[in-house]
Amino acid sequence: MFRNLLPIVVVLAVATMPLVARAATPLQLQSVKIDLPDSDKMFPAGPGSDAINNNCLACHSAGMVLNQPALSKQAWTVEVNKMIKNYRAPIAPEDVGAIVDYLTALKGAK
Amino acid sequence: MADHGVFDRMITRRRLLATTAAAGAALLRPAWAQEMVHLPLPGGPGARQITTAFPQKGPMILQRTRPPLLETPFEVFDRGVFTPNDQFYVRWHWALIPTDIDTAKFTLTVRGHVNQALSLSLNDILRGLPSVELPAVNQCSGNSRGFFQPRVPGGEWANGAMGNALWTGVRLKDVLDKAGVKPGAVQVRFKGLEEPVVADAPPFMKSLDIDHARDGEVMIAYAMNGEQLPLVNGFPLRLVVPGWYATYWVKMLNDIEVLDQPDVNYWTKVAYTIPDTPFASIKPGEMDVKMIPINRMVPRSFVTNIAPGSKVNAASPVTLRGIAFGGDCGVARVDFSIDRGQSWHQTQLGRDEGKYGFRQWQSLLTLPRPGEYNILVRCTNSSGVMQPDTANWNPAGFMRNVIESTGIVAA
Numbered sequence: 001m002f003r004n005l006l007p008i009v010v011v012l013a014v015a016t017m018p019l020v021a022r023a024a025t026p027l028q029l030q031s032v033k034i035d036l037p038d039s040d041k042m043f044p045a046g047p048g049s050d051a052i053n054n055n056c057l058a059c060h061s062a063g064m065v066l067n068q069p070a071l072s073k074q075a076w077t078v079e080v081n082k083m084i085k086n087y088r089a090p091i092a093p094e095d096v097g098a099i100v101d102y103l104t105a106l107k108g109a110k
Numbered sequence: 111m112a113d114h115g116v117f118d119r120m121i122t123r124r125r126l127l128a129t130t131a132a133a134g135a136a137l138l139r140p141a142w143a144q145e146m147v148h149l150p151l152p153g154g155p156g157a158r159q160i161t162t163a164f165p166q167k168g169p170m171i172l173q174r175t176r177p178p179l180l181e182t183p184f185e186v187f188d189r190g191v192f193t194p195n196d197q198f199y200v201r202w203h204w205a206l207i208p209t210d211i212d213t214a215k216f217t218l219t220v221r222g223h224v225n226q227a228l229s230l231s232l233n234d235i236l237r238g239l240p241s242v243e244l245p246a247v248n249q250c251s252g253n254s255r256g257f258f259q260p261r262v263p264g265g266e267w268a269n270g271a272m273g274n275a276l277w278t279g280v281r282l283k284d285v286l287d288k289a290g291v292k293p294g295a296v297q298v299r300f301k302g303l304e305e306p307v308v309a310d311a312p313p314f315m316k317s318l319d320i321d322h323a324r325d326g327e328v329m330i331a332y333a334m335n336g337e338q339l340p341l342v343n344g345f346p347l348r349l350v351v352p353g354w355y356a357t358y359w360v361k362m363l364n365d366i367e368v369l370d371q372p373d374v375n376y377w378t379k380v381a382y383t384i385p386d387t388p389f390a391s392i393k394p395g396e397m398d399v400k401m402i403p404i405n406r407m408v409p410r411s412f413v414t415n416i417a418p419g420s421k422v423n424a425a426s427p428v429t430l431r432g433i434a435f436g437g438d439c440g441v442a443r444v445d446f447s448i449d450r451g452q453s454w455h456q457t458q459l460g461r462d463e464g465k466y467g468f469r470q471w472q473s474l475l476t477l478p479r480p481g482e483y484n485i486l487v488r489c490t491n492s493s494g495v496m497q498p499d500t501a502n503w504n505p506a507g508f509m510r511n512v513i514e515s516t517g518i519v520a521a
Contacts, residue, residue, distance in 0.1 A: 069266065
């Protein structure tokens with residue numbers, strides 16, 4: 001149970017303040033050097049797995065693809081073509097069918 | 111029920127932030143023990159790894175390693191209205207992200223349709239311009255995409271691709287004024303240091319209309335929650351566009367270009383577009399819909415203290431608590447229902463930390479009889495916009511804000 005109604009008073013006080021308040025002393029930024037983790041996960045072996053492993057993993061790790069829901073072959077075709085047309089994925093034309101078929105087999109809608 | 115900082119009128123903002131940070135650190139131990147989380151996405155797959163492999167970050171739900179997509183575990187949102195930096199979600203578009211930032215060498219360029227092109231050091235920005243601070247929610251356009259039905263491709267987030275921070279920085283307006291915007295400027299385009307692996311792929315850039323850029327609210331932030339940004343959250347500078355989806359909040363911002371023509375780059379004109387319909391909603395398969403760039407956020411609210419599937423005692427009051435945000439304005443009210451929306455009960459709002467931030471809400475909940483209940487929560491924002499009772503749908507999985515339902519059992 002709420003102990004009191006004072007928060008309402010605070011709300012009214014805050015509402016009258018300017019939206020963007022002046023901040024206190026600026027902090028000192030420190031240089032940063034880190035290493036980001038990489039993923040060595042490959043697409044599971046199967047027909048077309050060489051095509052997808054060789055063409056797709058340069059730009060992104062496999063995880064997000066493996067987390068996709070079941071999608072139709074048409075939807076997978078749209079995705080692969082988006083990677084090529086919009087994001088300039090250098091996929092050889094002869095590999096496109098193999099990648100779409102692989103994804104449809106792995107993640108195809110019923 | 112333990113006291114919660116945001117409801118305690120005596121707590122100061124600084125103490126609140128310290129509390130948030132401590133809560134984040136305390137989470138490390140139990141989360142290491144648990145390696146996987148299950149996201150309840152319809153049709154699955156819902157299994158995700160909890161990762162602690164990212165420098166400057168605590169336990170995060172791993173959606174993708176490279177480029178990183180890291181989701182905030184939902185229980186973090188129960189700890190207060192400010193999301194700790196080390197568990198603030200992460201979303202990058204391209205894989206080439208600098209991992210070595212020398213603060214003495216970093217510069218922000220301001221160029222294009224201006225009187226005087228600028229190259230500002232971090233010192234110029236931190237010491238040379240008035241400093242401002244503002245709490246604001248940063249939410250991915252595709253937050254909650256994994257709940258879309260029919261499902262759509264993309265980052266399959268649950269509800270954790272959002273966070274609220276106290277942002278500290280300088281007004282974009284002040285930076286633009288320093289360069290002197292020439293008459294005829296129409297938009298301002300922003301680019302950060304990330305680069306695509308493939309050289310001719312479109313670099314990630316976003317634009318705002320000139321009046322929006324100069325509204326005095328859009329900020330260039332150098333701190334979140336009183337600390338410098340974690341590198342994967344955009345260190346050293348990040349654009350803050352209060353009330354707008356995070357796609358505009360360009361990370362590692364190092365280039366500002368004032369344009370005298372509308373921006374036609376891929377990321378503004380083609381990607382991140384939504385149907386120009388209420389709540390960006392269309393019927394699956396609907397074609398020939400006018401598309402516009404995604405823009406203002408819409409209201410949302412969540413239960414944070416009772417997990418779905420929890421059991422509570424019937425006929426006995428329990429605390430129901432959560433967070434809400436108004437989208438592009440403040441929260442006017444949050445109501446809940448236990449009878450599928452036939453009747454609604456107003457909750458009590460916690461302290462207002464700023465209209466663009468999270469607002470905590472709380473109420474007593476008594477489930478009259480044993481049985482299964484769906485707890486619905488509904489935010490109405492200060493412009494009168496209410497969360498809808500049916501889910502929106504669009505092919506990109508953007509702007510989900512349907513009334514959330516939490517199934518619990520009274521025994």
